[in-house]
Amino acid sequence: MFTRKRLAEFTPDDRLFFNVHLDGLEASHDRAVERKGVFREAIAGIREAKAAGFKVSTNTTVYKETDMREIAELFRLSEAVRGGRPHDRTGVRLLRRERPRDFHDPRRRRGEISANIDALARDFPLITSPVYLEFLQGRRDLPCTAWGNPTYNVKRVERALLPDHRRSLPDICGVMTRTDWESYGRHGDDPRCEHCMVHCGYEPSAALGINAKLADSLKLLAWALR
Numbered sequence: 001m002f003t004r005k006r007l008a009e010f011t012p013d014d015r016l017f018f019n020v021h022l023d024g025l026e027a028s029h030d031r032a033v034e035r036k037g038v039f040r041e042a043i044a045g046i047r048e049a050k051a052a053g054f055k056v057s058t059n060t061t062v063y064k065e066t067d068m069r070e071i072a073e074l075f076r077l078s079e080a081v082r083g084g085r086p087h088d089r090t091g092v093r094l095l096r097r098e099r100p101r102d103f104h105d106p107r108r109r110r111g112e113i114s115a116n117i118d119a120l121a122r123d124f125p126l127i128t129s130p131v132y133l134e135f136l137q138g139r140r141d142l143p144c145t146a147w148g149n150p151t152y153n154v155k156r157v158e159r160a161l162l163p164d165h166r167r168s169l170p171d172i173c174g175v176m177t178r179t180d181w182e183s184y185g186r187h188g189d190d191p192r193c194e195h196c197m198v199h200c201g202y203e204p205s206a207a208l209g210i211n212a213k214l215a216d217s218l219k220l221l222a223w224a225l226r
Contacts, residue, residue: 003045007052017055020046024066025074032061046081056082057127068116075124125226128199130219131206136197142211144185144193147176148204 003018010016020042023032029039049056058078062071117133120126126133135142184193185201209216 004048007049012053017057018049019057019059021059022074023061024070028070043081050082129206130223131216132203135202142202142205143187144201145204145208146181146184146201149200
């Protein structure tokens with residue numbers, strides 16, 4: 001919603017890109033954000049940013065209800081809007097769950113999305129690294145590196161995943177220094193983390209080389225050069 005409003009404050013640079021969130025095609029995205037017209041504004045923002053010479057990437061959250069065929073269609077639309085530029089990538093954030101009652105059998109769901117992930121990675125230039133994709137598919141284990149990938153947007157620094165921090169640790173310094181990080185993640189003792197696989201916790205682990213394999217460097221090099 002802010003892309004067109006704030007575009008004039010920036011200058012195109014090889015190290016800068018706009019990341020536009022798209023959670024599906026128009027009906028799905030507007031339903032996810034609970035506001036009509038957001039999808040069209042996002043697409044308009046992408047077009048205007050590209051016309052001004054900026055790099056633009058998109059970021060998509062895939063929920064357990066998501067139809068992966070729609071995601072493929074969304075990615076095709078995104079590439080067309082961006083002009084098919086090779087330096088523009090598409091991000092995928094899979095299986096976000098916010099409440100324990102939303103949890104489901106991760107092994108079953110992983111089997112369902114595995115082939116879809118491979119197809120998306122083959123057909124589109126994904127921001128998501130191959131190591132994290134293997135984690136999503138159940139082919140390797142990674143610990144959570146909470147806050148290893150903080151996000152800053154035009155309104156604020158994004159808060160931590162769990163609501164505890166918003167209530168008791170309102171500032172970033174408090175979050176970083178007074179949180180018992182060992183209690184979170186799939187190997188911690190917080191039941192809310194039992195089946196979590198969200199990218200902001202596990203993609204940093206992949207980037208840091210935790211539980212690395214010998215072939216990872218070659219995989220990452222091929223992915224970076226794509």
